[in-house]
Amino acid sequence: MMEPMDGRKPVDVAGRFRRLCPAAWMARAAAAFLLLVVCGSVRGERIKDIVEIQGVRGNPLTGVGLVIGLAGTGDTGLLSRQMLTNILRESGLVLSPSDLSGGNIAVVMVTGELGPFHREGMRIDVDISSLGDAKTLQGAMLLPTPLKGLDGQVYAVAQGGVSLGGWSVAGKQASLSKNHQTVGRIANGAIVEKAELASFVEQVAGQRFITLSLRNSDFSTAQRISDVINQSYADSAFVLDAASVRVMVPPDITQRNVIAFLDEITQKEVTVDTPAVVVINERTGTIVVGENVGISSVAISQGSLVVKVKETAQVSQPMAPFSDAGSTEVIPETMVGVEEQNAYLIPVERAVTVSELAKTLNAIGASPRDLIAIFNALKEAGALQAKLVIM
Known part of the structure; x- marks a missing residue:
């Protein structure tokens, strides 16, 4: 859009050119788009998007729990009734499994992941999966269930209403369901009771090191990561192998500034080399x-x-109509054709x-x-x- 100096109405030069020369305008636009594609193709990837920091990882948690509130679609086996009996005994009710009827309860496996930076009191999501013969977990309520790590210690406690993301209806002769009905999820369903602190700074001979692990192992990409970090901090990064780059934290970086140092080096961009x-x-x-x-x-x-x-x-019809000389028969006939296409x-x-x-x-x-x-x-x-x- 050109603005005249004498205050007259602006002239839309681009619009006029587009109307008078549509083919040339399309070619010009295509060339501009191609230029954008080419310019975008040379852009590198941030280091933080292609590596993992060694020591920063989650830990799986598991636990066996009991859900209640099912409308006759729960387990029919002895295990669920035995678990309910144990829970009721803790409340002072002495019963035996034979005194209880199944159908409204189900035994489930509760799984979750404790993140590297989850602290006491924070909440995490958990998944619920049926272990018995329950038909659906619709309307289920999970009773408090301790979640343990692989070391046998309790790190979280899960409870709450189960969300299936679907539904199920059934009659005597037919049923209809949406999504899987024996697996559910409880958003923010577990409270962290014990944190597992992540340690990503390694102390070796009085020096501090951080190891970057490539998600896709490649010697060329690892060397490029080392080179781009050494441009800002000379002789601080070196390649261990195709999947690891070790970075030495400079002595002038204080403990409180380690995170800022890590953020700075992982924001840098490198060109990822892809194998053929x-x-x-x-x-x-x-x-x-x-x-x-x-x-x-x-x-x-x-x-x-x-x-x-x-x-x-x-x-096949008999020769003489309305006679007993033969019977009407249906004879199948197969026609086979082979065609070889030109190559x-x-x-x-x-x-x-x-x-x-x-x-x-x-x-x-x-x-x-x-x-x-x-x-x-x-x-x-x-x-x-x-x-x-x-x-």
Whole structure:
């Protein structure tokens, strides 16, 4: 939009150009979009998005509990009644399992995860799964259940109403349900009773170290992480292996500033190096091609044999109508046709990018199943310069 100096109405130059030259405008817009794509493709990834900090992890918690309030859809076995008997005895009621009837209670497994920075009094989510023959946990209420870690200590206590995210209705002859009815969740359903403090700063010979673990192991990416950290803190980072980079905390960084130091180095961006891999899932026909996959110069021909089978029924009628000379019969007739589709030998030049590779293979007009066969054949011929992974 251009603003005249004499105060007249502004002239929309871009709008006029768009109306007069639509093709040129579209080409210009496409070029601008391509420029944005190219500029965006060179952007790196933050270190914090591609690594885990060694020592910062969660711990699984489990416990066996009892849910009540089921409308006749609970367990019918002895285990649930025995657990209810034990709970009632703690309340001063002395009963035996034979005195109780099942149907409104169910034994469940309660699982959760204690985060690395959860403290006493904080709440965590828990999942509830039926252990018996309960038909549904709809309307269930979990009684207080201690959750233990692998060391046998109680770290949290869970209780509350179970949410299934669905429903179930049933009659005498039919039933209807939405989602899985024997697995539920209690949001903020457990209170942390004991914290498991995460320790991510390692003391070695009077020096403090932090280890960054790559989610996808790669020597090139690990070296790039080390290099970009050393640009700000010289000789502080070094590569242990393809999955680990150790960072020395500088002596001038005080204990209270370690978090700020860690935040600074993990905000830096690096270019992630991806290996040349082709992943094939033959069950679903899914093919994923990595960025650096290349194909040597080859010629590809993909043809297929089509077999058509058609079943028809012929009615055989006696020659003399209304006579006992024969009977009317239905005779099946099968017609089989074989057709071999034409296969052409298509030369494929060396492709070095995913877009070139996709364009080349799409020119053949092959289906996903054909592409799976082509990639397998390219690997056998030594023309696929990538690792082939078949799921």
